[in-house]
Structure formats: C-alpha cells, structure tokens
Amino acid sequence: MHTDDQLPAVRRVAVLGGGVNDEHDVSLASAAAVTRAVRALGLEAVPVTIGRSGAWGHTGGPPLSAADAVAVLSTCDVAFPALHGVNGEDGAAAGLLAMIGVPVAGSPVRAGALGIDKWVTKTLAEAVGIRTAPSVLVAPDADTASLPFAPPFVVKPTTGGSSNGVSVVRSVEQYGPALELARSTGDAVLVEQFVTGREVDIAVFRDRSGALRSGATLEIRVADGDVFDRSQKYDGTADFTVPARLDEAGHAALEAAAHTLYDRLGCAGVARFDFFVTTDGILLNEVNTCPGFTEQSQVPRMFAAVGLPYVALVDELLTAAVAAD
Incomplete structure (x- = not known):
C-alpha cells in the first residue's frame, strides 16, 4: 500500500461481491480476486457478500442482518465494491457506502446510475x-410486426451486462423472440443498427x-x-x-x-x-x-x-x- 503522511491509514478493506442480478457469479469471482490482492498488500480484507435473494453475509460465514452488515462495513477504512449490474453497479452500493461514511474505490451514485x-x-x-450507433428505445407494448431498422440489428436490455439478453436479429422472424429475451433480462429494450x-x-x-x-x-x-x-x-x-x-x-x-x-x-x-x-x-x-x-x-x-x-x-x-x- 502507498504510504503518505497526509492520507489516513488503511488497514481494513471491505470487498463487496455477489448481488441480486444475473451477474452474481461473475461478481463473486471479481470479489475473490480483489480479496487476494488486498491480502497481498498486507491489508486486512473483509469480504462481504450479497446473496441472490438480497441477504447479506460474510464469504463462507453466517448470514448478517442489514444492520449487522452496515456495522461491519463501518469498521472498514475503504470499500472496494465488485458488484456488477443492477442493485450494485447502478449506484446502489456507492450510495449506501457514502451514507455511512466509507470511502469507495469506485464510481459514485451519479456515474453508476x-x-x-x-x-x-x-x-x-x-x-x-x-x-453512437443509431438506435431506438422500444416501448413495452411495441408491435413486433414493425421493425425499427432493416436487419441486421442488435436487440439488448438497456441495463445489465455480460451481454445477457443480447441478440443479433438477421430476419423479421427473429425480432419477436429477441425482444422477449431482452425483456426477460431488463425492463426497457434498446434496438441498435448493427455496426460493422x-x-x-x-x-x-x-x-x-x-x-x-x-x-x-x-x-x-x-x-x-x-x-x-x-x-x-x-x-x-x-x-x-x-x-x-x-x-x-x-x-x-x-x-x-x-x-x-x-x-x-x-x-x-x-x-x-x-x-x-x-x-x-x-x-x-x-x-x-x-x-x-x-x-x-x-x-x-x-x-x-x-x-x-x-x-x-x-x-x-x-x-x-x-x-x-
């Protein structure tokens, strides 16, 4: 860890992983890697997980109430959220940490949102x-018989990551199933012209x-x-x-x-x-x-x-x- 007499000492680092979304497992892998790095720096890593249901816990430890989770986080000098996707990357984690006064190694609420x-x-x-590529935001009741662009084009949820719910539509028949897939991953759907x-x-x-x-x-x-x-x-x-x-x-x-x-x-x-x-x-x-x-x-x-x-x-x-x- 860098040393600087003008900076507060860092000894305990909260590492947040998991999350209530379809990137849960990817987040856990990121958090595990960050935890290893924190320990390699000679610091105390405090892994805190969010289960698929939203329950808090320690990695490999018992469940925590929300109040207990906040108490654990509050004992840390800085937090490294490795939470990908909604209910984490979207500013939710940054907002919680800001409210309890824990510095965040990541983007604040506005940028995440x-x-x-x-x-x-x-x-x-x-x-x-x-x-950016020409695109349209598709209404929830959009008529699948009317294509926003001539194929090929890309259909994706407006939120989320890891390419979940993304399809390349190459024919009229593929548009309806692509919309259904995107809507199963996120509420709003974006259709973009395919970029070569x-x-x-x-x-x-x-x-x-x-x-x-x-x-x-x-x-x-x-x-x-x-x-x-x-x-x-x-x-x-x-x-x-x-x-x-x-x-x-x-x-x-x-x-x-x-x-x-x-x-x-x-x-x-x-x-x-x-x-x-x-x-x-x-x-x-x-x-x-x-x-x-x-x-x-x-x-x-x-x-x-x-x-x-x-x-x-x-x-x-x-x-x-x-x-x-």
Whole structure:
C-alpha cells in the first residue's frame, strides 16, 4: 500500500461481491480476486457478500442482518465494491457506502446510475460529440410486426451486462423472440443498427494526484456479423489483442473520448469504455463503471500491458479512493 503522511491509514478493506442480478457469479469471482490482492498488500480484507435473494453475509460465514452488515462495513477504512449490474453497479452500493461514511474505490451514485443505462449513456455521449450507433428505445407494448431498422440489428436490455439478453436479429422472424429475451433480462429494450467495425476497449482511472491514467487499448476479435457474447467472455475462448491495432491518431481519438466520458459521467475508480472502430471513425458502444475484475479480466490485462500489474492496480485504486475522500 502507498504510504503518505497526509492520507489516513488503511488497514481494513471491505470487498463487496455477489448481488441480486444475473451477474452474481461473475461478481463473486471479481470479489475473490480483489480479496487476494488486498491480502497481498498486507491489508486486512473483509469480504462481504450479497446473496441472490438480497441477504447479506460474510464469504463462507453466517448470514448478517442489514444492520449487522452496515456495522461491519463501518469498521472498514475503504470499500472496494465488485458488484456488477443492477442493485450494485447502478449506484446502489456507492450510495449506501457514502451514507455511512466509507470511502469507495469506485464510481459514485451519479456515474453508476447514468452508466448502467445504455440509452442514457448514448444520449449523453451524443450531446458531447461522441457518436453512437443509431438506435431506438422500444416501448413495452411495441408491435413486433414493425421493425425499427432493416436487419441486421442488435436487440439488448438497456441495463445489465455480460451481454445477457443480447441478440443479433438477421430476419423479421427473429425480432419477436429477441425482444422477449431482452425483456426477460431488463425492463426497457434498446434496438441498435448493427455496426460493422472492430470492438476496441479502453479503461481509465483517476489516481491519487487527480490525473487520469489509461490502460492499453484492447481489441476483441469476433467473427464477422457476430457479437462478443457471454460464453466468449467467460469460457476462455475470447480472442484479445493488447494493444489494439490502432495508429497513433486512432489511439488518441479513443483515449480522448474515454477521458471526456469519464469526466462528464462523474466517474471515479476504474471504468471501461467500449467502442467500435469503423471506416468512418469511432462509435461508443457502452460504458462499464464496475467492469469485470479478476486477474484475467479485460481491465487488469489493459493495465498490466502498461506496467501496472493486478495487485499494484488494486493498490492505486484504494489509495485514490482514500485521497479523494
């Protein structure tokens, strides 16, 4: 852990994992990795889990009442939420921790709430000059006989992650089932024109000095006409290129867009920005204010490629959180 006489001492770190959503297991894996890193730094890790039903507990320990969970969290010097998706990444966890006075190694309520909603994120991005794919927000009673775009197009829930509920529609007959799948994962549904281009991601965090630091770009290589789906993300078959195949101007444009979005959303901690690189320039795909965070996840790979390995990255995020409090 960084030492600085002007910063409060950090000894106990709460690590939150689980959550009431379909990214529960992914979150537990991220939390376990963060816990290992905290212990490698010589600090006391306090793993706190949220079950699928919303019940609180210690990893491997007995259930906790909500009051007991707050009491445990309040004994910690800083918290690292590894909660992906709704009821966590959407600002819920950050709000609770802010209310009880525990510094957070992650984004505050506003950034989480904005970033979790793909429609809102696209609207904000367009307002600051960052292009996104043409899209429409589909009403709950939308007529499936009327297509918003000519195929192919993408149907996805506006909230959530891990590509849950996402489909590529290539024919009229596929639209109805795609809407049903998306609605089974989230209340609101977004339909986007299919983008032909390369998916390139970049991660950013603000360090203890207030400077924004970027990881290497990461390119996700998928078959033409396909999307980076849940199975590819977690079954070990993902094909990543780090750094991405970008020239200097392309890298500069991607990084500038990510830095702009980080600031305009009000992010803190680390956030990942996913773009499409096309022949006409870059388009934002989505923002993750609490991205996957195992040692093999995309964000740690990006920072390892610029000389910041996993444990050191966790150290930087904890130190920045305490410095900002």
